[in-house]
Amino acid sequence: MNSKTSYIIALIFLVITVLASYVGFQIERDFGRIDVQTITIPTEEKQPMVAKLYRPISATAQTPKPALLALHGYQSDKEATNTFGALELAKRGFVVLAIDHFGHGYSTKLPASNKTISGANNGYQYLKTLPFVDKDRLGIFGHSTGALNAIRVAKLNPDHKAVNGLSSNGGDPALHNYLLTQGLYEEIGGYREKTFPVKDLVNHPARLKAFSLPENATLQWNQTYGSFDNGTARRAALVDGTHLGVMIAEQSNKEAILWFNQALQNGVKDQDWLDPNDQTYWYKEFSGLIALFSAILSALFLINGLLKRPYFSAITQQISEKTALSTRKWWIFAGINIVLTMLLYPIFTQWGGANEPIAAKLEFMPLEMGNGIISWLLVSAVINLLFFVLWKKANPTVSLQEFGVLNHASISLKSLVLRALLLSTIAVGYLYILTCLVHAWLGVELRFLWPLLKPLTLERAELFIVYWLPILLFFFAFNGLIIGVQMKQPLQKTFSATLMRWSIKTVIFAVSGLFILWLFHFIPDFMQIGPGFDVIGLPQFGGRWMMMLAVIIPQFIVFIVINHWCYLKTGYIYLGVFFTSMLMAWILVGGQVIGRFLA
Template sequence: MKTNRRKWAGLLAALLACSALCMALAYAVQTDFGGVRVTTQVLQTPRGEIAYKLYRPASATEQQPAPGVLLLHGYQNDKDTSAAYAVELARRGAVVVALDEYGHGSTAVPMRERGYVDHKLNTSYGLDREGDGSLVEISGPVRYRVMMNFSNLSFFRDRYSTDSHGNKIQDSSMGGIEGYALLAGLPYVDSTRLGISGHSMGTWASWSTAAAYAGAVGAQGKDIAPRAVVLQCGELFTEDAYDPGSTYFNNVLLLTAKYDEFNYFRDFQNTVSDALLDTPLRLGFLGVEDGARWNTTYGDFSDGSARRCELIRTNHRLTTHDGHAISAAMDWFGDALELDTDLAATDQRYQIKEIAGLAAMLLAIAAMIPLMELLLTIPFFKKVVQPLPDRPARLKTGGRYWREAALTILIAGLSYPFMTQLGHGLLPVPENIFRMTIGNGFLSWYLLLSAVMLITMIVQWKRSKKRGQPLDYYDLGFSGPQQAGRIDWFLCGRGALLACCMVGFLYGLTVLYQAVFQLDLRFIWPFFRGFSAERFGQFLVYLPVFLLFFLLNNSKVFAQMIKPSTLRPGLRGFVQDWYKNALCMTGGVLLMILLEYLPFFAGIGPGADLLFGTTFGGPFMSLMIVFVPQVLVFSVLCTYCYRRTANIYTGGVTVACMACWIVTGGSAIL
């Protein structure tokens, strides 16, 4: 026993040491190995606190002020999603402010402060005409109206930005205006050489911020209007949408993702092709009459007329970390802001940070296993371990297993686009309680799947009695063999407490990394970050539904579908068991990925848009590439926990807490 304890303790220490080293490497790249000072701060505004991250190169001084760039992230992201652009700009001598926009990250101002109206446009702003039916009346929850108005900007004409009920778009910069003022006022920043870049939702914030500072004059009487705007998957509009008399935009680069899941970023066309550049909207943006080409600059930087459409062969979310996109942005800012650098645009280090951060996160999660093993040596937790049910009649083999697996995959996959979008916008929940917009999408989907799993469990229970081989709670993973006739609540409590210790350990490590390295556990997008009091309250609100779903899911996938490989010891048995469990847990979303992207890659268009309509495309379809990897990690944890303890509590509660943490830790809050 002591030998095993030492081995587990040694493994835990080794994993933590490697995780910390990876995080230290990520921090070194973030700070350009000491050449850039990075600080995380809070800006006080009339609407509340706005969090931001400041990157200050050592070369930026009051005697030699440097250009500055404001970075604005996309929906469901935060300031560290802008890290790739921030790292590369700071390496080239620019001071960077990366903002947490309203309702995101650590900013206290809720997303509803953006404002909303009771109508939306089903075409690009400025292309509609009175009476053509493109301005559609909407109603429903506040979150729905806010999201339906993301592309409606506060500097647009009153026809768009106000309604007859007294509602209006209040601040579509989502804090960008305050962030820009902060950047322009820094003593080591040259306020005459400022730029803005935003991704997705952040592109509308970029337009709004740039419009607010068009013709603006700083304290010294100098023009502080943005000299460059880089839109990472942005939407275009015409001058008919606003009053161009006092509003203008200097040197705009539009990065267009070839496989953008959001139709308004591809001008409401099914695909992004050369023909897209021949539309009046794109020709007007580029300032040419015909013959426009991708990756070609039109106009002149000196008078602010430079325009360019860069085609990036990636999807919507990955534009934030695409090498081609970042290279184009570095060249653009270099020309517009006159960056003094010898670095080529293709000289990029940000991926080292991201890979190191990914390794740090995976090592930290892996460290939960030896921690669990050490806790299982404590007498209180020893009783969590039960023998695996060795009941040959219950084992799912061959066609019997695959029929159940296929049904599980189909139900999860086919319900995903509908239930997530229903919850995202229209699920009738109290909005002052259930405030996580993406969380409501998963809430809806998980509740449906939980109901399906409960029904199938009851059906199997009754059928087993008719066959004379009744199921018991041991078969379902709710009890051990000694308490097979009822749910073992003591086992439940001990298993849940063990899971809380594991998740608490991961949370403590996350908070430590944020304090020491100013980095949380993520890869590109937010995963595990420290809670504010408000967000922890939301975690507690959503957790019961996540617990219900993941406990039932663990019962279904691990206990009710127990396989011969579950009983096989060693690594080979684990791998054989895990891949089937992983397929059941992710198969439905993998099916939707194929449905979405195969026709897209074939040049037809995104599958969800074509089959279900554009209402069911967009956020949750693009979210799948983030969702699948995290569930694969969950499947590893759950497989290990079930094989080790033969109950659903430790694995189910652990991944329920982790999934709820991801959803409530930094994503959009109404």
């Protein structure tokens, strides 16, 4: 494939990215029925807080509508509220304000504040100032920590009319019209009263007290207690999902629609009303996924075209047909890596999360959850480097030059590395410019369910190098030396066949350890025995970090495929190492929580 063809294909995927983003833009606005604006709202802290305001076009100063504050959870952002109510409720006549809590998304100027609950109360007060909002019909909903903050905001503001806590606790008798959306397979202890299985919560004293039921009563799932008229309505809706599963479930959206319709619209089905099953948020999420993958493919074809240019063609070479290990040893080493992953991930990610020690001592590393990932990657990198050095000493005939680590006579090692770095920077820069343009024009991000490629605030951009360097070390040690040299696989007949076979086998030895951990934790949970680590008495290794595997595993699989693609295109390890490590650093600093978030 020549340069011109590569550039044309890159352009085609660029167009697909824009078109998919535009479809997402239209879905979010329900094709003209909702006005959506990204705004910066004033705060008590005198620092900007970014939010997204959904205003049904029927909401005017003459016809004010009920309003809802939407609160995302820990390690998330305002865009995630689309999956658990923001979009579907706005389609049905509710004004919705979805904020980026302080330390999340684009609201990065301040850490958590007890006074305003990470900025959540600022959002509630702002809703009251809008002329198209009926100030007598206000509600709050949130997921996970956002649900806990919704409860706190409600208790600060007795003028609220209804609350929905998704993946939350039982609430408080002081709340008005409280809907709890409970996941049947909830894995985080605090959201199931630190007991298991979830089905036994119907007799838990804390839940009975929260619902104002007698001590010897049994809480009935999916039954409404009390009265909407006097604010005593209560309901525990049981959803077939995990902690994150509740966030994206259609049933969660339906429960919220029906609850707020009763509490804030008196059950009236006006001109904005739609059937609760008529939900479109998944279409928006998949439009973001298509845009994301199209953008990455566009960048890869841009790289392919540039590699045909003389300056960058110098960093390509014929790929060796040699392998360093026999088939038997390859699988033995794969097994060792799987076991190491199963040990290292749950242990060293404990250095990240709420109140972790690194951010408290190193001000230049403020990403709480991110520090757990970095700790795990750094320890893994050191072990992989030591393992590789010992293996190389035992196998001195393995040529690092032939396997694409060292240079050939036609180019110096310095030039090889710097040109690979430059090409990676061009590709990531291209993606970043595209991301910023799409966001500025359409207000959407290249994402699927979770923050992925997004514009960076200045505060986040300043963190890029700090977090990229340890990620680079891991990718060099593992993706470069281990995958590219020690575990290098035989070439197949075609480029596509090689890419597919290499990727599948690498996923087996690189990601299986994480997948086994996920299975160990969730299979007994799905069987209603309880989360795996809780069952064996080690709940500290479960919780958020097992939940995060659903996010980490797909990302690692994509990075593996991209890394192999780069190696097969160049014959050297450096382009893949630089490009994938930059992408991961971007995702990390763009989407991770900065500082402490109230939990």
